[in-house]
Amino acid sequence: MTGPDWSQTSADYARHRQGFPPRFYDLIAREGVFAPGMRVLDLGTGTGTVARGLAARGAEVLGLDPARGQIEAARRLAEAEGLSARVRFEEGLAERTGQPDAAFDLVVAAQCWHWFDRALAAAEARRVLRPGGVLLICHHDWLPLPGSVAHATEFLIEAHNPRWRMGRGTGFYPAWATDMAVAGFSGLGFGGFDHDAAYSRTDWRGRIRASAGVGGALDPGAVGRFDAELAAMLDARFPAEPLVVPHRVFAIWARRGEGGA
Template identity: 55%
Template sequence: MQVDFGRTSSDYARHRAGFPDAFFERLAREGLLRPGVRAVDVGTGTGTIARGLARKGCTVTALDVSAPMLESARGLATEAGLRIDFHQAPAERTGLPSEAYDLVVAGQCWHWFDRPSAAREAARLLVPGGRLVIAHNDWLAPAGSVVEATESLIDAFNPGPPPTYLSYGQGIGLYPQWFRDVADAGFTQLESFTFDVTVPYTHESWRGRIRANARVGASLPASAVARFDTTFAALLAERFPQEPLSIPHRIFALMATRP
């Protein structure tokens, strides 16, 4: 499956809910976020993590390989009155100076990287004692839920073996593989936390959120995306007419320290 999130950057920026405030508050309580922290947000996408870090007073450099996503991220940062230094670069080869940062964050993107290379690059960027955070904000799909119905429709329009990345979270939003990734790169003091949140979506915003999915707007032809969206709108109106929809999510974060 060829994935290009740049094709769906508009829906991604408008409809993909970012990490909740509670995520950044938890990182602050862990001592990772405070004014003056030099942070790098890899795989920034539309910059949801980068903006959260900047709001906590961090000096933020944000990277992504997609020019359209970075354009959206810059616009959203400007609207929010936040100063963030955006660069087009991969997480595995950032081009940033060594031992110059206190924090590296990868939000909702680690599975897209060459993970061993990205972990080694994070270690190179960090000062001794610097921290790496790998985080996810995944929806959950209880039986009979709108999320389960949504996933079934995605499968119908984009059939075939499930992409490998879907197996990493085990369908429950937990990522044990990442512990090995960071340990192999020399990180120590590994800790993790999880908590659940419910995110409200209107029908329109949930449709936009799903158009921004890797298996829909980022990979299907435009004509197929349009057919999917029409079918999806009818499904929601018939089976889940209430608004807003209540979409359960699980936040997962792995924190690791560069010796």
């Protein structure tokens, strides 16, 4: 897994980034992707948002992430939520998990598939899934609609970090279906919905600091300068509390066949 140094921003990530809303968990349960008692491997777990969400709903979960700071934060949060008996976190890579063959019912990649070597990660997911097991790739993205706080924030990120190229997203990822098919998965399904996430201005600033283009990429001084400018922009243009930020949840899944690996 390559990309930002998420350990630089683990504190903001754990405190300010909102996880998937409850409706997401209802969706994957209704579609037969998830059920209590499943053995789940959460790739690129970050601070364990989805891993903890699934553990709270009855799964046995292992979360892997290459960033030590993220794993430490995930463990603290799981302990605080009383979930340490159901979820554990280890440093590890999506492409080489070190897990046994056919050990899991569900492999999840939430908000992270684009950081992986996708072909290797898909092949590894197939290897560690039992026959009939599911690979689930999901995203929870803000929508930069014109005139919105997310739209204005993206322009500010680009001004401070011209190398950032992740703006103007739509929240849809059709290429992930090809990744699954090439790796030998079948029975493709997908779902999603739009919803409004409410952020205080303080939390929105923390959310953006904990993003790939800011805290994951810039040095602390540059992050501080960005944050000060974002605070000024919010005061001037978006003074209401809370900020209402449109988001899109996108989920796509497929099953490992009953044949050999």
